Amino acid sequence: EQIKKGNYEHFMQKEIHEQPESLTTTMRGRLIRGGDSKLKGVLLGGLKDHLWTIRHCRRIIFIGCGTSYNAALASRAIVEELSGVPVTMELASDLLDRQGPIYREDTAVFVSQSGETADTLLALEYALQKGALCVGITNTVGSAIARKTHCGVHINAGCEIGVASTKAYTSQIAVMAMLALAVGEDSISSRGRRERILDGLLNLPNKVREVLKMDSEMKELAKLLMGEQSLLMFGRGYNYATALEGALKVKEVALMHSEGILAGEMKHGPLALVDETLPIIVIATHDACFSKQQSVIQQLQARKGRLIVMCSKGEASLVCPNGGSRVIEVPQVDDCLQPIINIIPLQLLAYHITVLRGYNVDQPRNLAKSVTTE
Numbered sequence: 001e002q003i004k005k006g007n008y009e010h011f012m013q014k015e016i017h018e019q020p021e022s023l024t025t026t027m028r029g030r031l032i033r034g035g036d037s038k039l040k041g042v043l044l045g046g047l048k049d050h051l052w053t054i055r056h057c058r059r060i061i062f063i064g065c066g067t068s069y070n071a072a073l074a075s076r077a078i079v080e081e082l083s084g085v086p087v088t089m090e091l092a093s094d095l096l097d098r099q100g101p102i103y104r105e106d107t108a109v110f111v112s113q114s115g116e117t118a119d120t121l122l123a124l125e126y127a128l129q130k131g132a133l134c135v136g137i138t139n140t141v142g143s144a145i146a147r148k149t150h151c152g153v154h155i156n157a158g159c160e161i162g163v164a165s166t167k168a169y170t171s172q173i174a175v176m177a178m179l180a181l182a183v184g185e186d187s188i189s190s191r192g193r194r195e196r197i198l199d200g201l202l203n204l205p206n207k208v209r210e211v212l213k214m215d216s217e218m219k220e221l222a223k224l225l226m227g228e229q230s231l232l233m234f235g236r237g238y239n240y241a242t243a244l245e246g247a248l249k250v251k252e253v254a255l256m257h258s259e260g261i262l263a264g265e266m267k268h269g270p271l272a273l274v275d276e277t278l279p280i281i282v283i284a285t286h287d288a289c290f291s292k293q294q295s296v297i298q299q300l301q302a303r304k305g306r307l308i309v310m311c312s313k314g315e316a317s318l319v320c321p322n323g324g325s326r327v328i329e330v331p332q333v334d335d336c337l338q339p340i341i342n343i344i345p346l347q348l349l350a351y352h353i354t355v356l357r358g359y360n361v362d363q364p365r366n367l368a369k370s371v372t373t374e
Ligand code: G6P
Pocket: 065, 066, 067, 068, 111, 112, 113, 114, 115, 116, 117, 120, 163, 164, 165, 367, 368, 369, 370, 371
């Protein structure tokens, strides 16, 4: 039944709209309540015997390809914040090309929807040889990565058919937020922060339902953008990953050039591209980087950039006080979960641009769901 499209025209569309349910399944049985029925922590059964080792390791290395890498990047800051352990990022192919150093005292976390991606699997074999603790985060029970890692977490997002990953991405981020909570100590100083994240996780499916109502708004935006040759996306902090992943979706399915750019790097090159014609999506939802994003928007507007600004609901006049730019307002959630909300309008946008351009949404040209060769 799961591999049928139901009332949807394409698997990608179905999988985007399934996210309230896939996230619910990802979290099922994993959020733990105390005696007072307040949420007090998470239980990740596949990690429980290894938490001490992860907490005391020298560094955590996130390793993946494509969308899975972007999900790991979106989670990096919260894992560092709650665990206090430095987290470094590796694209699997680049780690292998460099034969980068990995030590026995490292924890290597392999993120892969399929659990079969050749580059990620080879990087896992490399890290096993080096003696690191290897953790798998996959969507496929019994996959090579799930079998060969020492321990891990299944994201339980359900079968994903569309080549472009959507619901697996949001479930991967939810799992890694839970991983951050599991690895981080429950100290008095972090309690408020932890409780807000736990409540945020619990409410996430409702917030996702709310943001999915933007489907027709994103279709209208797709009509405006369908003829473009290029689309830039600027993000920073938690939403640098959103910019990369949004651009990856547009590239993969809509076959349109799109680039995710770290807003902090804008003045070191990308600013030269800004003119009245090139569309730029700026992600400026409310978090610790908000005032920096406000100033990025001002600088882009001063150069007559053609902006589409994603902001938290009710903040349109804060991000664009003088108007002039199109605004996408999304519900606000805890900062470390905001990438889950923010990617959804961009998934919808990529989907609609693709359909309008008449391309194959579920099986884009030249791409495969699982790349099992190096
Ligand atoms: C392929 C797919 C992408 C995916 C990547 C990593 O390139 O087309 O959608 O993100 O592989 O796949 P994995 O199964 O390891 O997450």
